[in-house]
Amino acid sequence: MKKKRNEELAYEKVKRAIMLKKLNPDQRVTEEWLSQELKMSRTPIRSAFKRLESEGLLTLIPHRGAFVCNPSDKELEDVFRLRVVIERYAAELAIENMTDEDVVEMEKLLKRELEAYESKDFEAFLTINSLIHAFPAKLSNNTFLLQEIERLNQWSDCYLILKDEFYTIPTEEAKSIPEHHAILEAFRNRDVDKMCDEIETHLLSTLDDLSERKSIFS
Amino acid sequence: MKKKRNEELAYEKVKRAIMLKKLNPDQRVTEEWLSQELKMSRTPIRSAFKRLESEGLLTLIPHRGAFVCNPSDKELEDVFRLRVVIERYAAELAIENMTDEDVVEMEKLLKRELEAYESKDFEAFLTINSLIHAFPAKLSNNTFLLQEIERLNQWSDCYLILKDEFYTIPTEEAKSIPEHHAILEAFRNRDVDKMCDEIETHLLSTLDDLSERKSIFS
DNA sequence: AGCGAAGAAATTGTATACAATACATGAACA
DNA sequence: TGTTCATGTATTGTATACAATTTCTTCGCT
Secondary structure (H helix, E strand, O other): OOOOOHHHHHHHHHHHHHHOOOOOOOOEEOHHHHHHHOOOOHHHHHHHHHHHHHOOOEEEEOOOEEEEOOOOHHHHHHHHHHHHHHHHHHHHHHHHHOOHHHHHHHHHHHHHHHHHHHOOOHHHHHHHHHHHHHHHHHHHOOHHHHHHHHHHHHHHHHHHHHHOOOOOOOHHHHHHHHHHHHHHHHHHOOOHHHHHHHHHHHHHHHHHHHHHHHHOOO | OOOOOHHHHHHHHHHHHHHOOOOOOOOEEOHHHHHHHOOOOHHHHHHHHHHHHHOOOEEEEOOOEEEEOOOOHHHHHHHHHHHHHHHHHHHHHHHHHOOHHHHHHHHHHHHHHHHHHHOOOHHHHHHHHHHHHHHHHHHHOOHHHHHHHHHHHHHHHHHHHHHOOOOOOOHHHHHHHHHHHHHHHHHHOOOHHHHHHHHHHHHHHHHHHHHHHHHOOO
């Protein structure tokens, strides 16, 4: 395996730590502490922090330190509503450019999703979920669209995990499987309007579930 | 004036240099060279590079260096088409939340735009143009939407300049003034559909002008 | 006790030396 | 002549020492 730069390692480890809640929202993380923890100097840590900040996972305050992001419910909703708009657009373009092989490709993704769900592999499930949502954008042939969708998707994952006290694989994930199939069906039929609507329904349903689940504790 | 961090200075200077074409597309910029040029060590330069990369102005290749972005025509079009989708959404939300003062505010912006145009202050013109396009997003009350619009807008500005061999204040800018007024008018009348359409027309017209202008030389 | 200032401690910001890596150059060889 | 491999050079990557800045603490004053 190719040797990775420490900067890259630091980035991945911190991100993972945030996702797995080893680092809590609003927690302060100092360069010094992390450099001891990861057994490297502060230099690559600083670089990694920069990148994590640009992705919204950390907030850097000059001369103060790095703080793990702590998204509000409103922000979570904001992201999902923006995703609706952008992913609908991606669907439009995807259907314009699609071929029969793409349908097969999408079917494969859904199959992998099911497998991940059944083997309760939470991380794999998240990864495949991202791939599914990025799939139309991949066909769109619009680089920026893909980029934006991946960005927002990543945020969603992170926020989703951060906001939930006891995140494992909840029932909600089971629900998203038939919803993804509905999207696939519309895609197969090249039905733009249907596909857009299914995407909207799915995203808003996920958002609803999140709000609901949260309200148990609040 | 508060003393700025060198990292901040480096960021601003490089960005400006790219915008003013002191640095050409695809040009390689080494940390060493810039550190001598800006009379600071490589450390703050590296930080600045990271940020410029995340904004798409530079491409960083590990162990190779930093390269000034060189967007293709296709990418320019991609960005503008994505902006259409997102700014339309912003307009919808803006009209939901708007008050009478907001109309006054928008009028002020257009007045400032005209002033900048008449005094041929190109940089001011670009700045105000960005403010105008971000204005609906500001009213939208969706943080991410605003962020995305500002990002794409900044890209557009940069690409717009990079792609044009002899950029000053061309006639196209004059055209955008009445188009902005059409948007304002729809906004004043709280006419969502009209406002969305005017935004779309304006963005696509800008894109057309860019493609056309370019084709003179190609 | 409350307030303010001065200094101490903690932490990021910067400079610099050195290591690791990628690319270019050129020699050896077929 | 063309190809491969070793070596050299340029440039980024990393560690570390030190400077600058912010925050915390403590002490003195009212």
